[in-house]
Amino acid sequence: MFEEIASAIAQQDYNTAHQLLNTLKQKYRDHPWLLFYTAQIEQANGNIETARNTYISVLQSSSNRKLLWQAREALRHLESSPRQQQNYQSQEALGEDELAVFVLSAVPTEEKKVAAQTLATTFQIDPYNARLQLPSRGWRLFRSGGRQELLHYSKVLQEANIPCFYLPLDTLESLYVFQVQYLRCEGETVTARCSLSNGQEGSLTFPWSEISAKVTGRVPIFEEILTKNNRGKKQRKTEILDYVQLYDLHLPKRRAILRLCDQKYQFQHSFPLTEQIQKGETLRRNWLQLLQYLEEQLPNVITWKEFTIFGESAIAFPQLLSGISPKINLQRRYETVWDAAFHLYSSLVFYQAESS
Structure with a gap:
């Protein structure tokens, strides 16, 4: 019901968002989601005090976990801005302790022995296993738990110069994720034709310069096959049949992720690539052409390529991942x-860049 408003705000089309809000207010006058989007529009228009009070009203009137988290995050960002730090003190997280994830970053080999001792003492595990948990490159999903608990651990390890961070899982819901059907590019401007989670289609136009990060990775496609065991008896077995290629573009100003997928991308509509992509070409060749084009347009934007390393640690938390909408x-x-796991990885990249 409110997805069109969220889409308009993500595209910074605040006039349309305001019109949609006024229409819905006639039927749902005091709905908490309408208050939240009203606050976002007020914030975008520079009415900081009004936005702040409206976010607080949402926190006081709603019991929806997703909405509460988004309102808390919006209020935190609002009050952590340079202008607001002069007027408001940072608040502790409101309500119950949210579920969060704790991630270890790569540790140089020569520092692992000392780091492993600190990790072992902090989490009460043996030093040998602690050393195995410290990644040599990329990120490792090490633990999940309450936000306050993991905040404490991150402070302890960071004081010992062990790179790590944590992220509350509800934060993922504050990002807008758009499934890209195709891109059309004219000079410095890009238009992404997208589909929303409800099946509705729309377009998002932005300059290349707005993209802050690229995240690439692949996820497996499993299929059941018929094989023979050592005794020659037929048996069914689930194996990886192929991989789906994914490529995310981050737009921090819009709090949005554009997600490209080789299985869904409509190459024939992707100007100016339509001249290079020929009918009958393999999907892999077309996908590589697209990635090469994006790299040429965004040569100075970091590409995060170590999803597989992170994913191998993340799948050890199947119950945690099953609670995440993968988008x-x-x-x-x-x-x-x-x-x-891929959606979590891309979101971690998004928020780490934001906090750095």
Whole structure:
């Protein structure tokens, strides 16, 4: 019901968002989601005090966990801005302790021995296993738990110069994720034709310069096959049949992720690539052409390529991942937690860049 408003705000089309709000207010006058989007529009228009009070009203009137988290995050960002730090003190997280994830970053080999001792003492595990947990490159999903608990651990390890961070899982819901059907580019301007989670289609136009990060990775497609065991007896076995290629573009000003997928991308509509992509070419060749084009347009934007390393640690938390909406609209016979692992990885990249 409110997805069109969220889409308009993500595109910074505040006039349309305001019109949609006024229409819905006639039927849902005091709905908490309408208050939240009203606050976002007020904030975008520079009415900081009004936005702040409206966010607080949402926190006082709603019991929806998703909405509460988005309002808390919006209020936190509002009050952590340079202008607001002079007027308001940072608040502790409101309400119950949210579920969060704790991530270890790469540690140089020569520092692992000392780091492992600190990790072992902090989490009460043996030093040998602690050393195995410290990644040599990329990120490792090390633990999940309450936000306050993981905040404490991150402070302890960071004081010992062990790179790590934590992120409350509800934060993922504050991002807008758009499934890209195709891109059309004219000079410095890009228009992405997208589909929303409810199946509605729309367009998002932005300059290349707005993209802050690129995240690439692949997730497996599982299929059941018929094989023979050592005794020659037939048996069914689930194996990886192929991989789905994913490529995210981050737009921090809009708090949005554009998600490209080789299985869903409409290459024939992707100007100016339509001249290079020929009918009959393999999907892989077309996908590589697209990635090469994006790299040429965004040579100075960091590409995060170490999803597989992170994913191998993340799938050890299947219950955690099963609670994450992966935002990958693929119809497959067998679902996999790898989808949620990729969405988590890309979101971690988004928020780490924001906090740095």
